[in-house]
Amino acid sequence: MQETEKRTAAIVARFAGVEGATLPILHAVQEAFGHVPRESIPVIAAALNRTRAEIHGVVSFYHDFREEPAGRHHVRVCRAEACRAMGSDRIVAGFETALGITLGSTSADGAVTLEPVYCLGLCATAPSAMIDGKPVGRLDEAAAARLAREIGR
Amino acid sequence: MTVRLFVPADAAAIAVGADDVALALAAAAARIGRSVEIVRTGSRGAFFLEPLVEVETASGRVGFGPVAAGDVESLVADGLLDGIGARSLGLVEDVPFLKAQTRFTFSRCGVIDPASLDDYRAQGGGLGLARAAAMAPAEIVAAVSASGLRGRGGAGFPTGIKWKTVLDAPGARKFVVANADEGDSGTFADRVLMEGDPFAVIEGMAIAGLATGASRGYLYIRSEYPHAIARMEAAVETARRAGWLGDRIAGSGHAFDIEIRVGAGAYVCGEETALIESIEGNRGEVRAKPPLPALKGLFGAPTVVNNLLSLAAVPFILAEGPEAYAAVGCGRSRGTMPVQIAGNVKRGGLFEVAFGITLGELVEEIGGGTATGRPVKAVQVGGPLGAYFPPALFDTPFDYEAFAARDGLIGHGGIVVFDDTVQMDAMARFAFEFCAIESCGKCTPCRIGSTRGRETLDAIIAGRDVSKNAALVEELCDIMRFGSLCALGGFTPYPVMSALRHFPRDFGLPETAAAKAAARETAA
Ligand SMILES: Cc1cc2nc3c(=O)[nH]c(=O)nc-3n(C[C@H](O)[C@H](O)[C@H](O)COP(=O)(O)O)c2cc1C
Ligand code: SF4
Ligand code: FES
Numbered sequence: 001m002q003e004t005e006k007r008t009a010a011i012v013a014r015f016a017g018v019e020g021a022t023l024p025i026l027h028a029v030q031e032a033f034g035h036v037p038r039e040s041i042p043v044i045a046a047a048l049n050r051t052r053a054e055i056h057g058v059v060s061f062y063h064d065f066r067e068e069p070a071g072r073h074h075v076r077v078c079r080a081e082a083c084r085a086m087g088s089d090r091i092v093a094g095f096e097t098a099l100g101i102t103l104g105s106t107s108a109d110g111a112v113t114l115e116p117v118y119c120l121g122l123c124a125t126a127p128s129a130m131i132d133g134k135p136v137g138r139l140d141e142a143a144a145a146r147l148a149r150e151i152g153r
Numbered sequence: 154m155t156v157r158l159f160v161p162a163d164a165a166a167i168a169v170g171a172d173d174v175a176l177a178l179a180a181a182a183a184r185i186g187r188s189v190e191i192v193r194t195g196s197r198g199a200f201f202l203e204p205l206v207e208v209e210t211a212s213g214r215v216g217f218g219p220v221a222a223g224d225v226e227s228l229v230a231d232g233l234l235d236g237i238g239a240r241s242l243g244l245v246e247d248v249p250f251l252k253a254q255t256r257f258t259f260s261r262c263g264v265i266d267p268a269s270l271d272d273y274r275a276q277g278g279g280l281g282l283a284r285a286a287a288m289a290p291a292e293i294v295a296a297v298s299a300s301g302l303r304g305r306g307g308a309g310f311p312t313g314i315k316w317k318t319v320l321d322a323p324g325a326r327k328f329v330v331a332n333a334d335e336g337d338s339g340t341f342a343d344r345v346l347m348e349g350d351p352f353a354v355i356e357g358m359a360i361a362g363l364a365t366g367a368s369r370g371y372l373y374i375r376s377e378y379p380h381a382i383a384r385m386e387a388a389v390e391t392a393r394r395a396g397w398l399g400d401r402i403a404g405s406g407h408a409f410d411i412e413i414r415v416g417a418g419a420y421v422c423g424e425e426t427a428l429i430e431s432i433e434g435n436r437g438e439v440r441a442k443p444p445l446p447a448l449k450g451l452f453g454a455p456t457v458v459n460n461l462l463s464l465a466a467v468p469f470i471l472a473e474g475p476e477a478y479a480a481v482g483c484g485r486s487r488g489t490m491p492v493q494i495a496g497n498v499k500r501g502g503l504f505e506v507a508f509g510i511t512l513g514e515l516v517e518e519i520g521g522g523t524a525t526g527r528p529v530k531a532v533q534v535g536g537p538l539g540a541y542f543p544p545a546l547f548d549t550p551f552d553y554e555a556f557a558a559r560d561g562l563i564g565h566g567g568i569v570v571f572d573d574t575v576q577m578d579a580m581a582r583f584a585f586e587f588c589a590i591e592s593c594g595k596c597t598p599c600r601i602g603s604t605r606g607r608e609t610l611d612a613i614i615a616g617r618d619v620s621k622n623a624a625l626v627e628e629l630c631d632i633m634r635f636g637s638l639c640a641l642g643g644f645t646p647y648p649v650m651s652a653l654r655h656f657p658r659d660f661g662l663p664e665t666a667a668a669k670a671a672a673r674e675t676a677a
Contacts, residue, residue: 054435081496082496120377123493125168126496137168
C-alpha cells in the first residue's frame, strides 16, 4: 500500500464502531493531509462499506472539504450580511491587494489561500475574518494589510 | 492578597484582542509586584465593551472596557487592580446594557469560569437536571409544555409537543440532537453560550434525554466555531467524569451520553433533516417530511432535534418552575429571547429579554443606533432568510406572530443593522447569491431560481429593463416560495421582496407610498 493509503487506513481505524463516521473521518483526513487526497477515498469507502461515488459525493457537497491542497496559510473573510453592513467589501479588497490574489484563490507560491466565509459568529465585532483559525474583528483596510503582511510566507 | 481578574476567552473577545489584554495584565501586575489570578470567562455578550476586564472588589465586579493591550499599563497605574480609575464602568451588573436584560438562559454566561463544574453548581447549575431525575418523563414534558417554550431555531414550534411526540413514539432507541449549526448572519447566541456556559448545554440535553427516553445525544456544531467546539469537548469530558453523563446520569437510573459532531461549512445542514443526513454521513440534502424526525429521524429512530437555545432554556424551566418562565413574554411568545444585535450598530451584542420589546427599542435604545453615527436605513431580522425592515416598522414587537403579520420572521433572533449607505439592490442580489451557494440542489426553484434571481438583479443594478426585470424577480420569488422543499429556497423571497417593497428607489423603481413614508422616517 502507498503512503497516503496507509495513513488514511490508520485514521479510519480510529473511528471503528462510530455510527455515521463519514464526516468525522473526512475531517481527520483533511486535518492530516490538508485536503482529502484522491487516494484516500477508496480506503474510506471500503472501511465504511460504501461506494467511492458516495464518498466522493459527500466530499464535494461540503464547502470545507477540498480535493486539492490549499495554501499553507488560510485567510477567511466574512462575506455575510452583518460584516457587509460594516464594509467587508473594503476588507476583502484590503486582503486582495496586500496578498496579491483574488478572493477564492491560492497564491502561486502556495503560501496563502484567501476565501470567503459566511458568518463566523463575530457579527457584533464586524467586519471579521479568521486567519489560520484565529478570529479577528473590527477590521479596517489598514488592519487587513497589516495582518496580511504578518502572515509568514 | 491575590486580586481576581476576569477576561473573556470568547472568540469575539479574542478577535478584538482579549488574549493580548490578559497577557498585558499579568505582565503589568508582575512589574508592580501584585499577585493576580486571571480567570478566562465567557463573554457577558456586551461586545461593544470587549475586551471587557473585570476586577473583583468588596462591592462586586468592577468593569473596564473596551480595553486595548496598550492601555493596560496606564490603567493598572491608575488603580485598575483595586477597581478604580477614570475609565471604570462601575459595577458590571449595573452597566445599562446588562441591567436591562432578563437573563434566564444566560445568567451565568460571562460570570463563571466555563471550565469549572463547581462554578456552574455554585451558580445554580444542575438544579434542573436534579429535579428532572426525580420526575417521570411525562411530568418533564408537561413542565416544558406549561412553560410555553417554542423552538429558538427559527420555526417557533412548541418544544413540549415535539418532546411528547418523541416520548410517545415506539422505538428501541431514541436520540436528542442539539442544533448548533447557527449559520444565520447576525447570530451568535449558541456560540456565546457554548463558550461561556457549556454545562448548561449539557444539562439541557440530558433533561431532554430523560424526558423522551433517549440515551444518546448529538451536539452538531458548525466548523466555523473552533473555540466552541474545544470548550464543549472539554465540558463533555468533565461531565462524564462527574457522572452527569454516562450510565446513570445525575443519580437517575437512566443512561445518557453526548457525542459532538462538527459541520463542514454547509448552511443548509442547519435544516433539521439535512442535519440528520449529515450526522449519518451523507450529503446534507433536505428530506421530505413526513416522516417527522420525531418519529423517524436519526438512524431511523425517533429523534428530538432542537436548537441549542431551546434546550438550554429547559434547566431554568425545571429549576424555577414553568410558571416563572411563562410569566414574561407577549401573546403566544412566552419567556425570553436571546436577541443578537449586530452589524452597523453602536452597542452590539447579546441581549436576553422578554418577548414583546419593540424592534425600535432594540435598535435605537439598546443598540444606540448605528456605529457610524449615520441614520439607520434598514435592519434585517432573522438571518439571511429574514426580511429587511425600515424604521417605519420599528414599532413591531419581538413576537413570532407580530413578525409574521408583517411578512417577516424572528428566526434565531438576529438583528443586523445597516446605515443609509447600504444599497438594497445589492443586498437583494446577495440574498439570491447566498441561496445559490448554499442550495442543497434538491428543488429546481431553489437551485436554478436563485441563480436566475442573481442574474436578474445584476440586470436591474446595471439599469437594464428595470420594471420588467423587477416583475420577473417577483414572479421568481413566488415560484421559489411555493415550489421549495425547505425554507432556504422558500424564504429567500423574504429579504428580496422586502428590499423591493420598502426601498424601490434603490432598484431604480418609482417610489411607493409606503416606501415614501419609510424614507421620511429614516430622515427623521
Ligand atoms: C436552511 C435552514 C437552515 C436552518 N438552520 C438552523 C440552524 O442553524 N440552527 C437551528 O437551530 N435551526 C436551523 N433551522 C431550523 C431547523 O430546521 C429546525 O427547525 C430547528 O433546529 C428545530 O429546533 P427548535 O424547534 O428548537 O427551533 C434551519 C432551517 C432551514 C430551512
Ligand atoms: S429549497 Fe433549496 S435547500 Fe431547501 S431542499 Fe430545496 S433545493 Fe434544498
Ligand atoms: S456576519 Fe460576519 S461574522 Fe457574522
